[in-house]
Amino acid sequence: MQETISFFSGFTPNDLWFLGEAALRTLWISALSITIGTILGGVFGWMLYEGKLTAALTLAPVLDIFRSVPLIIQLVLFYNFAPIVGLDLDPFGSGVVILTIYTAALVANVARGGIEAVGKPMRRAARSLGMSYWQDMRYVVLPIGGRAVFPAWVGVALGVMKDSALVSVLGYVELLKASQILITRTQEPFLILAIAGAFYFALSFPISRYAAKLEQRWAQ
């Protein structure tokens, strides 16, 4: 008498560990992309502000493309076509590159808005004290404009973190991919997606809480 082979097995505590690790990968790829993308986006935003016509004709259309083409298409295109030009990146590397550019494209407009939020009179006051252009940027425009657009930036950052789920299509085992793997094995999509959702929430919630606290402190 032969025993039945079971292709499926139930959800075990070990799987929770597996999901937790995947959540860390989501956090890692997001943190990396958001950090680099924000710095890059800040530079782009400054170029859009200072470059006026030149930037409007060159940089702005490029950023528009990255903002308007769905992220999943960008990921698949980049991952498959980058090797042709000799850029052989693994799924993680490709994901970071695309997420970074995507973040930068979104942050560029936020950053430009932040610089514009600091009025000319304020900047003249700073310059009249003998501050150089860069001192004015560093000590007046960055803190004042940065606070003005901080909520918008938090929105971008949280959005990018959730969008990082799309890197799963390249095979990078982050939270969503890990869930899919477990669903295939356990056939328990409700339970596992609920847990994955809870992980995403656990990653986002502290950030938005902390952001709200900061805003509150600045508003005093």
Added chain:
Amino acid sequence: MIEIRGLEKYFGALQVLKGIDLDVAKGEVLSVIGASGSGKSTLLYCINGLEPIQKGSVIVDGTDVHAKGTDINKLRQKLGMVFQQWNSFPHLTALENVALAPKIVKGKSKAEARDIAEKQLRHVGLDDKLNVFPSALSGGQQQRLAIARALAMEPTYMLFDEATSALDPELVGEVLDTMRLLAEEGMTMICVTHEMGFARDVSDRVAYFHQGVMEEIGPPEQIFGNATSGHTRKFLANVR
């Protein structure tokens, strides 16, 4: 000494200053009066290089403000400026507002900058507001904060651009008192103002600007009592 020679300034095709010649000696208090759009505020912006000029020159203590090789950031330390909108830095306390420029521009230590800031805030009567953010200060207090901030750079000259125009009427007095105090201490001041009482009582000389031209300049008694220009008389008749 500030020496202005043949100064011409355009905004696009519009000429806002049509050849200004003016000397301001150390210790002098000069008030500049005139209708809106007469170019009097623009004159101040040209003196500290916040606006480029098209013709003529502005020399401050022997340095040409608009010459190519001039270190304008260094020169501006001599020229404190107070604006119509007080422009306090909203993210910094009163003390930090005043201490910022001495620290980053002059390279003072944190403690030195703090001492300077405390001294200047006491000077303008805000020593009880050191750790208060600007949003909790009245317009008059914010304008005095702006004066303290400019003074912290230990300027030789102070330029006031309608420092009281944006204030509620009941707050004008405290700012004018502060300006009077500076004048008494011997600060060299150029005050673009609509406060005729201040111009008459405090100034050594008063200049009247009309459509980009300095129509008349002289001691207050002359301008207010015996103006030679018809425009000046008409303007003064209207503001009284």
